[in-house]
Amino acid sequence: MSERSIMVTGGFGVLGRVVAAAFADQGDRVARVDFAPVAPDSIARGMDFAGIDLTDTAMAERAVADAANAHGGVDVLVNVAGGFTWQTVEDGGVDAWEKMFAMNLLSNMTITRAALPALKRSPAGRIVNIGAQAAVQAGAGMGAYAASKAGVHRLTEALAAELAGSNITANAILPSIIDTPVNRADMPDADTAQ
Structure with missing residues (x-):
């Protein structure tokens, strides 16, 4: 499938920008969605939705509708926001x-x-959630974070079961600590090479 319509939440962050660029580099149309008020850069073949509070149902619905209208639907949703x-x-x-x-x-x-609804209209809809290894094994001081990421893990499992037999798949990726400036400041001794 070429020239898919991709939505990446958390699209202005370190990981979100890399994910969005990877899709754009292979010819996909990308909509980056982020809470930040301004995008730090632009993306080829893409559009940005800044200042979007994804806990607000109306804002989330509007971002999806605008991206689907501009790009002819939504084929892949990558949830990086967090x-x-x-x-x-x-x-x-x-x-x-x-x-x-x-x-x-x-x-x-x-x-x-x-x-x-937009993913169901795609011939091969995909949902990719970025979870965390902490959802499986939490460390000291990671209770709130790990519990919320465990929720992402369980949400993904529930979605996969609900969507079984449809044209949509739902999967999660569980990275360990990602090497970002914020993580380096918060966890200076963390091993990001895993």
């Missing part, structure tokens, strides 16, 4: 848990639900 916080249960509070739930899980569910 965040990280390091905080122990003893020293932390509920705010971190709510933030991780919203950034990592609710944002994923909202845009996926909005994109399902």
Whole structure:
């Protein structure tokens, strides 16, 4: 399938920009969606949706509709959007848990639900969720993050079961620690070579 219509959430971040560029480099039309107010760069064969709060159902639906109208549908949704916080249960509070739930899980569910009708019209719809190894084995201080990423893992499993027999597949990628400036600052001793 050539010239697919791709949506990448978290498209202005380090990983999102690499994912979006990889699709654009192979000839796909890419829509980058991000909470940030301005894109840090532009993308060939693409468009940007800045200032999108993916926990807001109406904003997610509007971004999908605009991307589908501009690119003739949606064939692939890659959910990169998310965040990280390091905080122990003893020293932390509920705010971190709510933030991780919203950034990592609710944002994923909202845009996926909005994109399902367009993905169903694609001859080969794809949903790719970026989870985390921490969803399988959490470390100290990773409770809120790991729990929210475990939710992404379970959401992906539920989607795969719900969409079985359709033209859509749902899968998750579970990377370890990605080498980004923020992760280097938060976890200076982390092994990012895994």
